[in-house]
Amino acid sequence: MNKETEICIVGGGPSGLFLGLLLAKNGIRVTVLESQTSFNRKFRGEVLQPRFVRLMKELNLEQRLEKYEHIKLFNAEIWNNKKYITQIDYEKEMPEAPYAIKIKQSVLLTFLYDLAKDFSNFELIFNAKVTSTIKSANRTVGVNALVDGQMTAIHASLVVGADGRMSTVRKTSDFSFKYKKEDFDLIWCKISTNEFKLNQ
Numbered sequence: 001m002n003k004e005t006e007i008c009i010v011g012g013g014p015s016g017l018f019l020g021l022l023l024a025k026n027g028i029r030v031t032v033l034e035s036q037t038s039f040n041r042k043f044r045g046e047v048l049q050p051r052f053v054r055l056m057k058e059l060n061l062e063q064r065l066e067k068y069e070h071i072k073l074f075n076a077e078i079w080n081n082k083k084y085i086t087q088i089d090y091e092k093e094m095p096e097a098p099y100a101i102k103i104k105q106s107v108l109l110t111f112l113y114d115l116a117k118d119f120s121n122f123e124l125i126f127n128a129k130v131t132s133t134i135k136s137a138n139r140t141v142g143v144n145a146l147v148d149g150q151m152t153a154i155h156a157s158l159v160v161g162a163d164g165r166m167s168t169v170r171k172t173s174d175f176s177f178k179y180k181k182e183d184f185d186l187i188w189c190k191i192s193t194n195e196f197k198l199n200q
């Protein structure tokens with residue numbers, strides 16, 4: 001099977017869907033390919049920083065976002081071994097967008113999709129797993145994807161890899177990968193309130 005689009009975005013996570021929305025708003029025919037069958041996914045973080053809130057304000061989307069289930073966070077405290085260290089005061093950090101937003105990623109993605117699907121030039125295809133890029137004369141001109149289990153060639157003027165850290169687009173293109181080594185690791189997890197109380 002073959003398909004044509006102007007811009008093909010691989011990955012319907014926050015980056016892919018947001019870019020798709022902005023391109024669609026600008027009249028560009030855009031197809032987002034998402035390997036999962038829905039927006040439900042493993043925990044991927046739930047806090048949008050004030051700079052994201054500022055972006056929402058700039059795009060006049062803040063009120064639309066507020067219709068979806070969320071919590072506003074005005075500050076955050078840092079504790080170590082039951083000792084208070086400091087607090088992050090978002091109002092001081094960014095007076096024009098003085099809070100962060102806690103929102104489930106599935107809810108954020110639904111919000112972005114609800115906005116994007118108003119544009120007839122926007123298309124999101126679930127269950128579309130990209131397996132490789134298509135090359136012609138040393139250029140990437142599309143991707144091969146298993147769409148509902150059927151191999152499909154999607155031709156596009158531009159392919160964007162927004163398929164996360166294990167990106168297939170990156171792996172099957174000729175990009176080199178630079179890893180910046182840090183001298184620390186970050187462990188991120190979600191603990192239920194009950195469990196947290198038990199361990200205090």
Ligand SMILES: Cc1cc2nc3c(=O)[nH]c(=O)nc-3n(C[C@H](O)[C@H](O)[C@H](O)COP(=O)(O)OP(=O)(O)OC[C@H]3O[C@@H](n4cnc5c(N)ncnc54)[C@H](O)[C@@H]3O)c2cc1C
Pocket residue numbers: 010011012013014015016033034035036043044045046047048049128129130131162163164165167168188189
């Ligand atoms: C435990 C954890 C906590 C985090 N907490 C936060 C937080 O609080 N705030 C924050 O801003 N960020 C947080 N992050 C980072 C967060 O994951 C990113 O901000 C966000 O998910 C990145 O979005 P993305 O669209 O770039 O990539 P992803 O969310 O990884 O989306 C990539 C998408 O591509 C799809 N995909 C992958 N391969 C293919 C393929 N071959 N074909 C088609 N589709 C494909 C995936 O299914 C996925 O939907 C956290 C990450 C983790 C792991």
